[in-house]
Amino acid sequence: MDLIYTGVKTLLATAGDVLPIVLFIVGFQVFVIRQPLHNVRRVLAGLACTVIGLGLFLIGLEQVLFPLGRLMAQQLTDPEFIMRGVNVARAAVWTDYSWVYVFALAIGFSTAIAEPALLAVAMKASEISGGSISVWGLRVAVAIGVAIGVSLGCFRIITGLPLHAFILAGYVIVIIQTLWAPKLIIPLAYDSGGVSTSTVTVPLVTALGLGLAETVPGRSPLLDGFGLIAFACLFPIITVLAYAQLGAISERFRAAGRQNAQRQAESTSLEES
Amino acid sequence: MNDTLQGIVRSVAGSARDLAPIFLVIGFFQYFILQQPLAGISSLVAGAVFVLIGLTLFIYGLELALFPIGEQLAFSLARKGSVFWLLIFAFFLGFGTTIAEPALTAVAKEASEVAARAGAIANSDEARAAYVLGLRITVAFSVGTALIVGVLRILFGWSLTKIIIGGYTLVIGMTAIAPVEVVGIAYDSGGVTTSTVTVPLVAALGIGIASSLRDRNPMTDGFGLIALASLMPMIFVMAYGGLIAWI
Numbered sequence: 084m085d086l087i088y089t090g091v092k093t094l095l096a097t098a099g100d101v102l103p104i105v106l107f108i109v110g111f112q113v114f115v116i117r118q119p120l121h122n123v124r125r126v127l128a129g130l131a132c133t134v135i136g137l138g139l140f141l142i143g144l145e146q147v148l149f150p151l152g153r154l155m156a157q158q159l160t161d162p163e164f165i166m167r168g169v170n171v172a173r174a175a176v177w178t179d180y181s182w183v184y185v186f187a188l189a190i191g192f193s194t195a196i197a198e199p200a201l202l203a204v205a206m207k208a209s210e211i212s213g214g215s216i217s218v219w220g221l222r223v224a225v226a227i228g229v230a231i232g233v234s235l236g237c238f239r240i241i242t243g244l245p246l247h248a249f250i251l252a253g254y255v256i257v258i259i260q261t262l263w264a265p266k267l268i269i270p271l272a273y274d275s276g277g278v279s280t281s282t283v284t285v286p287l288v289t290a291l292g293l294g295l296a297e298t299v300p301g302r303s304p305l306l307d308g309f310g311l312i313a314f315a316c317l318f319p320i321i322t323v324l325a326y327a328q329l330g331a332i333s334e335r336f337r338a339a340g341r342q343n344a345q346r347q348a349e350s351t352s353l354e355e356s
Numbered sequence: 357m358n359d360t361l362q363g364i365v366r367s368v369a370g371s372a373r374d375l376a377p378i379f380l381v382i383g384f385f386q387y388f389i390l391q392q393p394l395a396g397i398s399s400l401v402a403g404a405v406f407v408l409i410g411l412t413l414f415i416y417g418l419e420l421a422l423f424p425i426g427e428q429l430a431f432s433l434a435r436k437g438s439v440f441w442l443l444i445f446a447f448f449l450g451f452g453t454t455i456a457e458p459a460l461t462a463v464a465k466e467a468s469e470v471a472a473r474a475g476a477i478a479n480s481d482e483a484r485a486a487y488v489l490g491l492r493i494t495v496a497f498s499v500g501t502a503l504i505v506g507v508l509r510i511l512f513g514w515s516l517t518k519i520i521i522g523g524y525t526l527v528i529g530m531t532a533i534a535p536v537e538v539v540g541i542a543y544d545s546g547g548v549t550t551s552t553v554t555v556p557l558v559a560a561l562g563i564g565i566a567s568s569l570r571d572r573n574p575m576t577d578g579f580g581l582i583a584l585a586s587l588m589p590m591i592f593v594m595a596y597g598g599l600i601a602w603i
Contacts, residue, residue: 271575
């Protein structure tokens, strides 16, 4: 009964989020472009699928995954769990939090893979690039970036190092990479930061950050709890640029290999003649 | 009929593969690291089924509606040749989708508490509510502006790299002078603005414009709107925080 109530509420809320956008687009179509929409029935069916799908997705996440994720973030950052097996009475240091880093890596990776917005952009990118950018390659590259970002962000909260120093260093790396990266990938790589932090990642990652900032001595959840999203947003840019660079390098190697083979073949054919 | 069935099975299997990592990670940590029994297996399974069906339907609806209407609109606007209406559309698409974004509202609420504690605003309900509204309007306005800049970039073929590097430099410079308590929020606000419904529409808008212009490449010119929409809020929020503290 409870599930039905929250279910209907979530569906209505999703419809409420999507409706203004739809009205705006339809208004534009009718009043500015003054052309009827093509395939009205198809579009309506698609919109219904989008709303119901997103609604069900959110119900499932909010009912089960998010509470569980928050609970686990709390348990993992609990001082009792952190200090188990440590017999000497001392304050926790950053190396005691190893399971937090592993969890941050794993949850960052898996939420990015499940992110519908990332899948949407990856599908589009693969379509326009004619398949030279693979959907899975891009998603895995972004997910690795989110994983590194979230665990580095946890390290920052635990050690209390300044946020802007990390972000600054990240930007410098991005700028340097941009100079060498294949031109085709750069806009997509910049986009992948914003895309990766959406419906699934933001709530779980925020819970982890707040849990850490609450339990680590000397941290304030209000000041230190922020910043994880920024990390999860920045590092995918670095990994996607790196993915493209690796692709370009291996392509060059292959081309060099082909040339060598050709030259060898030519020289043997010369010797034979 | 058989084809449709196969298609459905394939897309459900695809969604299952996308979601498997989350369930594996949570299950693994619950059993082996925290060593706690998983409370309510049945509700977990029910939740998993909901998420699975939901993701499958969403992706299906994306291909059927969101991508086509976004691109069709971009095409028609570009063919109409009216830069004015294109920019109006871009601005309100950014502003409208951001102001209603639930993640932004949540972050803005937390931010108002930080500001109240830091003494930047009075610690009363009205002052905090005004701060939340101000922050939401600031971010929504910045996303609208970002889309205008992004569309102009596609139209005139400006270099995205230069805009982004310039923007980052501005962010770094502003970090040095902005009040400490607003910096973390400003950095995060870039990430929370781009939601699941906005991203496909904005991507379709950029790609639609780039492919309807003759000498633009959808790959290098079509992408980049989302990047600007995540960069601009950082600049605007730091300016807003500085302004509030200064007043």
